[in-house]
Amino acid sequence: MVLAELPAQVQSAVARVRENVAQLHAELVRYNLVIWTAGNVSERVPGADLFVIKPSGVSYDDLDAESMVVCTLDGKKIVDGTPEKFAPSSDTDAHAYVYRHMDHVGGVVHTHSTYATAWAARGEPIPCVLTMIADEFGGEIPVGPFALIGDDSIGEGIVATLSGHRSRAVLMAGHGPFTIGTDARDAVKAAVMCEDVARTVHIARQLGDPAPIATHHVDALFDRYQNVYGVREDT
Numbered sequence: 001m002v003l004a005e006l007p008a009q010v011q012s013a014v015a016r017v018r019e020n021v022a023q024l025h026a027e028l029v030r031y032n033l034v035i036w037t038a039g040n041v042s043e044r045v046p047g048a049d050l051f052v053i054k055p056s057g058v059s060y061d062d063l064d065a066e067s068m069v070v071c072t073l074d075g076k077k078i079v080d081g082t083p084e085k086f087a088p089s090s091d092t093d094a095h096a097y098v099y100r101h102m103d104h105v106g107g108v109v110h111t112h113s114t115y116a117t118a119w120a121a122r123g124e125p126i127p128c129v130l131t132m133i134a135d136e137f138g139g140e141i142p143v144g145p146f147a148l149i150g151d152d153s154i155g156e157g158i159v160a161t162l163s164g165h166r167s168r169a170v171l172m173a174g175h176g177p178f179t180i181g182t183d184a185r186d187a188v189k190a191a192v193m194c195e196d197v198a199r200t201v202h203i204a205r206q207l208g209d210p211a212p213i214a215t216h217h218v219d220a221l222f223d224r225y226q227n228v229y230g231v232r233e234d235t
Helices: 008-030 092-101 114-122 131-137 153-162 184-207 215-227
Strands: 040-044 050-053 069-072 107-110 169-172 176-181
Touching: 008 040, 008 050, 008 184, 040 092, 040 184, 050 092, 069 092, 092 107, 092 153, 107 184, 114 169, 114 176, 114 184, 131 184, 131 215, 153 169, 153 176, 169 184, 176 184
Parallel strands: none
Antiparallel strands: 040 050, 040 107, 050 069, 107 176, 169 176
16 A cells, blocks of 8 residues: 555644654653663554554654555555555554454554553552542553564553453553553553652552552543543533
């Protein structure tokens, strides 16, 4: 498939998403969620069976809209005239699998952020012991199965773990966090929040055994944060 042969409105949507995804990668650096070239952000293209993802092995300082790679939902690169050196991220298959199997997901993020990855290395979920965890994730942040990079295995683990779960983050065992969102910015926010609570709970456990929040309080906190917090009534 050649990008230039797609309808004009799809090409315009792709251009907007490429710019957005390129800019959002700077947030991963800003919040110390990545090192070197590791980590990636992707976003679904509205109105098309396409998504945009970071190129493989390219420094964050060198990322721009033109270097973002456009892929079909089976993870295949779209030919668009950009230099062939821009291959899609090694995590492209995982992102593509999520988009194919979770229609409500518009953005996916993967990082190796220190504290969240430490929990993943232990294969231990982050317990819901803070109101921030209840607000953002609706309960504990779960652990997904260990899987190797290179095929659908990681994506399958993400989908299986998060399907029917309120959490927008999963700690893939021995690997690191993946987050999902309604769009890429929403998924980046989840990645930032995941690392923040992973750090706080880790520190809390050095001081003692933090108490879990009761389920009915978690439900109330999640409902308020998702449906009331930040929403302005019409005047």
